[in-house]
Amino acid sequence: MKVTAFCGSPRKDGNTMDLLETVCAVLEKEGIETEIVNLYESDLVGCRACDRCYVNKDNRCVFSKDKLNDYVNKMMESDGIIIGSPVYFANVTTNVKSLIDRGGRVSRANNNLLKYKVGAGVVAVRRAGALPALDAINYFYLANQVIIPGSSYWNLAMGKSRGEVAEDDEGIKTMNDLGRNMAFLLKKVRS
Numbered sequence: 001m002k003v004t005a006f007c008g009s010p011r012k013d014g015n016t017m018d019l020l021e022t023v024c025a026v027l028e029k030e031g032i033e034t035e036i037v038n039l040y041e042s043d044l045v046g047c048r049a050c051d052r053c054y055v056n057k058d059n060r061c062v063f064s065k066d067k068l069n070d071y072v073n074k075m076m077e078s079d080g081i082i083i084g085s086p087v088y089f090a091n092v093t094t095n096v097k098s099l100i101d102r103g104g105r106v107s108r109a110n111n112n113l114l115k116y117k118v119g120a121g122v123v124a125v126r127r128a129g130a131l132p133a134l135d136a137i138n139y140f141y142l143a144n145q146v147i148i149p150g151s152s153y154w155n156l157a158m159g160k161s162r163g164e165v166a167e168d169d170e171g172i173k174t175m176n177d178l179g180r181n182m183a184f185l186l187k188k189v190r191s
């Protein structure tokens with residue numbers, strides 16, 4: 001079993017990466033392979049609503065100048081998906097928005113590519129706006145028939161500068177519990 005985690009921060013090794021590494025370490029301990037894909041220099045463009053994905057039905061976005069299709073392939077190959085984002089004005093970053101808009105559109109245009117995968121979002125936040133950002137990721141999963149595990153709190157941790165989330169004990173506990181719950185759910189769904 002494999003989980004691919006996408007890190008949507010423009011900071012190469014920021015708080016979001018710390019959180020994803022925490023969740024992935026638990027998954028690995030549970031015997032699940034993980035890969036973290038860093039979007040920090042991807043510059044994904046937004047969905048252009050051309051709906052070519054509904055015409056071509058080839059599991060791809062027609063705009064192939066960025067890496068979106070590589071990321072869709074990684075999602076298709078995985079049993080589980082994690083999308084991590086820092087909170088930007090109470091929402092996800094531009095790269096994460098592109099990933100969920102274009103990835104979600106391609107999935108829905110192709111008979112629900114992501115159906116029955118297990119998906120989770122995690123967010124790093126300085127102070128406020130974490131829940132709308134987490135909601136944005138969860139809405140992507142819910143409209144794509146992806147099954148979402150819970151944790152002991154909503155999947156957020158607080159910190160501003162690089163590394164600060166490590167000091168948020170409750171946030172780190174939430175990530176550890178998320179990793180365990182995601183592993184539990186994956187094993188049930190894939191058994």
Ligand SMILES: Cc1cc2nc3c(=O)[nH]c(=O)nc-3n(C[C@H](O)[C@H](O)[C@H](O)COP(=O)(O)O)c2cc1C
Pocket residue numbers: 009010011013014015016017085086087088089090091124125126127128129158159160161162
């Ligand atoms: C453009 C921008 C917008 C931000 N908006 C918010 C916000 O709405 N709420 C908040 O609490 N923090 C906000 N932040 C702070 C980041 O969410 C916070 O520093 C986070 O830990 C960064 O994670 P990273 O290290 O993974 O990039 C913003 C930061 C930037 C650069």
